[in-house]
Amino acid sequence: MVAVLVQLKLHLLRNSLKRSVWRTVGLILGMAYALFIVVLVLAGMTALRWTSTELTADVTVLAFSALTLGWLLFSLLVFGVDETVDPAKFALLPVRSRQLQPGLFVSGLIGSPGVATVLVGFGLVIAWARSVPLVVAAVIAFPIGVATCFLLSRAGTSAFASFLASRRFRDLAFIVLALFGVVMGIGGNLIGGLAGRDPSQMRGVLASAATLAGWSPFGWAWSVPAAVSRGEWLGAGLRLLLAVALAVALWWVWGFYLAQRLTSPIESGGGAGKVRSGGFVDRLYPATPAGGVAVRTLHYWRRDPRYFAGVAGLSIAPIIILISTMVNPYPGSTVVAALAPILLALLLGMSVAQDLSYDGTAVWQHIVSGVRGADDRAGRVMSTLTVFGPLLVLLVLVTMILTGEWRLLPMVAGVAFGVALIGLGVGSFVGSLWQWPAPPPGANPFQKGSSGGLPSFLSFSASSIGTFVLAIPLAALAAGSFWVSWLGWLALPVGIGLGYVVLRIGIAQGGKLLDRRWPEVMAAVSEKAA
Structure with a gap:
């Protein structure tokens, strides 16, 4: 045997x-x-x-x-x-x-x-x-x-x-x-x-x-x-x-x-049950194709353990940096702690990049209903911003309160929000390039076969590296603000402006790519895991 x-x-x-x-x-x-x-x-x-x-x-x-x-x-x-x-x-x-x-x-x-x-x-x-x-x-x-x-x-x-x-x-x-x-x-x-x-x-x-x-x-x-x-x-x-x-x-x-x-084999609990009304969530976005995608994905953020894992995974690193530098201080530790929110913003693009894979075979609804790729990209960005936007604002305020480095607030806010928008733009484009079979909705995101293999690795690498490269001007402003203080104030409008431009380009180009690749996307997310 x-x-x-x-x-x-x-x-x-x-x-x-x-x-x-x-x-x-x-x-x-x-x-x-x-x-x-x-x-x-x-x-x-x-x-x-x-x-x-x-x-x-x-x-x-x-x-x-x-x-x-x-x-x-x-x-x-x-x-x-x-x-x-x-x-x-x-x-x-x-x-x-x-x-x-x-x-x-x-x-x-x-x-x-x-x-x-x-x-x-x-x-x-x-x-x-x-x-x-x-x-x-x-x-x-x-x-x-x-x-x-x-x-x-x-x-x-x-x-x-x-x-x-x-x-x-x-x-x-x-x-x-x-x-x-x-x-x-x-x-x-x-x-x-x-x-x-x-x-x-x-x-x-x-x-x-x-x-x-x-x-x-x-x-x-x-x-x-x-x-x-x-x-x-x-x-x-x-x-x-x-x-x-x-x-x-x-x-x-x-x-x-x-x-x-x-x-007596154990059957995993299915998703069957009574249909709940969306309430406030359904009224949160406009009645447009992009708004419909945003409503659906935001319901995932509320109920799907895979998305809970994403929130936890992206939040761990900045929290560790913030707490560890405060309990084990060293020269300049408060400055390092104040910059912790930027790490969350840097990783944010991966959330949108993997979102399409989490849909699984439900992608066919987009294909048969004729949803434009740009609307798909925009809707996912809207729901992600709804979740992580308040979290990023809260993290910036908490770091300022704990560190007392209020002089860094304009720079940290500008770089964090700018990098977040840049990451969402890069993730919107990268998410159109690579998809992989993910666990079904409600399933354990860490189960065997859930890692996505090489496509997941390429998606994460491209999102992170692309965001970092496009955010170099913001990094230069942030570094210069330690010697020329008014550069920190300049980081706020430059960050939001640059991030908005990258976001619009990422949604538009990623949408065009999706319009050409829907059959390949369907095949990629439908492959059964071992």
Whole structure:
């Protein structure tokens, strides 16, 4: 059964790649990125061999405990790492869960996350290759730790499958992910500041954190070599016993819920339900084709988890910069914090660039109704401005209040609003060039096959680079305002004027391109994900 499921997984992956050259290229790029990360981690683990055993113990325990916790968190919040071999598909076959489990376990590790975890986990052996007892301890702990990562993921998602499939949880998950990103960014900044000011205190914090992580379920397996290095044989044996018991318990939990899923497959909640009246939203825009597109997409912004994720993703970076510079001040930190809203504006074009892909097969309504490409582009810009315009204004005001850099208000506002308009113009044109199959409305935007592969990468790169290049005059005014103050006031009209011109050109040219490419757009967004 193990060989059958592994072959099935490989066949499914191969067939999915045959359907799209872009997906193949995207997979290659993803594997190259994963390989780069793995090489960096293994290089770091190798470098630890020339440090003290105390530092090696603390770093390995913390790093691998975080890896294990990451598998659980991202599996719960992102709902599944890889369901290519979906257990529910075996519900009509005469097989039991205990027959499927070994094959699902091995096939689940086939893929970039699984292979990368195995290779990174082997870094524990590299780091502790100092003596026979340490090597033996690492060799024993390494497979148990990797198995714990995967089993935590599967047991967690299986146990909470019904709850995870609800829209309420998906909405909550995006908020939690955004907060997690903010906390991680701020935490990294604080740790870096502490290390620079007082390395000895930083070392104590690291040791205390490693001790706590080593006695947590996430670090039981990974801390066995660390305990051996300190001569704590009883502690090492106890951790090993706990790690094995945890793996066995997770295997049993996964098997229990897998058996339930084979007899009662969980169906994800659909979008059926009563039709709600739009109310204020329907009256917000003029009764024109562009206004109709704006109303429809704004409803997506209100109800679709994919758009919630977009708001959270674009807002994380400026919030991290603002908070981290305020809690860990340094010379000029208030100026850096005051410029944080510009980062949100710089990324805004990607929202419009990917909007057409989120429509999926619903694009056919534009095609058959004869909606002009320019109206499509303008409507999406209107709804995006309705969401992010007030957010950008609020962020500018909050940064001024927190930093007290009111002298920078005209410059920051001019550059932020100008860059936002430029980004929307660039995104309107770029979004007409590349599209990709996205998860359906209401689905998890992080599920497998949702990344868009190479078209998504090209769209993001072109939007970001194009916005940055066209905003160079504004950047020059902003830099010059630190020496000639009146240039900051000039940035406001120049930013809005330049942004308006780029926006009009982007909508017009992107619309013309769409009018010629509607069939290709339909084909691109209709391709089924693996």
